[in-house]
Amino acid sequence: MQTKEEALDRLAKSKFRSSFHLTAADRAYVEEKGMDTIRRHAEDFVRQKLAPSHPVNDGKQTPMHGHPVFKAMHATACCCRGCLNKWYRVPLGVPLSEDLQNRIVGFLTAWIERQMEDGNRKYK
Numbered sequence: 405m406q407t408k409e410e411a412l413d414r415l416a417k418s419k420f421r422s423s424f425h426l427t428a429a430d431r432a433y434v435e436e437k438g439m440d441t442i443r444r445h446a447e448d449f450v451r452q453k454l455a456p457s458h459p460v461n462d463g464k465q466t467p468m469h470g471h472p473v474f475k476a477m478h479a480t481a482c483c484c485r486g487c488l489n490k491w492y493r494v495p496l497g498v499p500l501s502e503d504l505q506n507r508i509v510g511f512l513t514a515w516i517e518r519q520m521e522d523g524n525r526k527y528k
């Protein structure tokens with residue numbers, strides 16, 4: 405994986421990936437829960453949906469909305485093993501290491517934090 409900043413800049417050039425944004429309701433949810441809780445949710449989703457060698461329903465396991473972390477997963481191409489492979493050369497068919505899971509979680513929360521800052525700039 406490249407650095408978070410490099411990856412976020414590369415994703416910003418993708419029409420599909422850059423079409424995801426946190427809505428006012430998403431931002432209110434993040435603010436209500438706090439980033440520590442959001443990070444724990446991200447850890448759970450990554451462990452359940454991405455970490456197994458062959459995730460259940462791979463390619464369709466991440467809803468398009470319903471939780472800010474789901475949007476972050478699509479926006480960062482961390483939504484399924486196919487996208488992780490295509491964007492970050494993460495090998496298919498093997499479980500994700502703890503280290504890689506932590507890096508993905510760090511990346512998801514960085515995207516959410518950026519969105520929170522953008523939202524606050526735009527709507528205050």
Ligand SMILES: [Zn+2]
Pocket residue numbers: 463481482483484485486487488
């Ligand atoms: Zn995907």
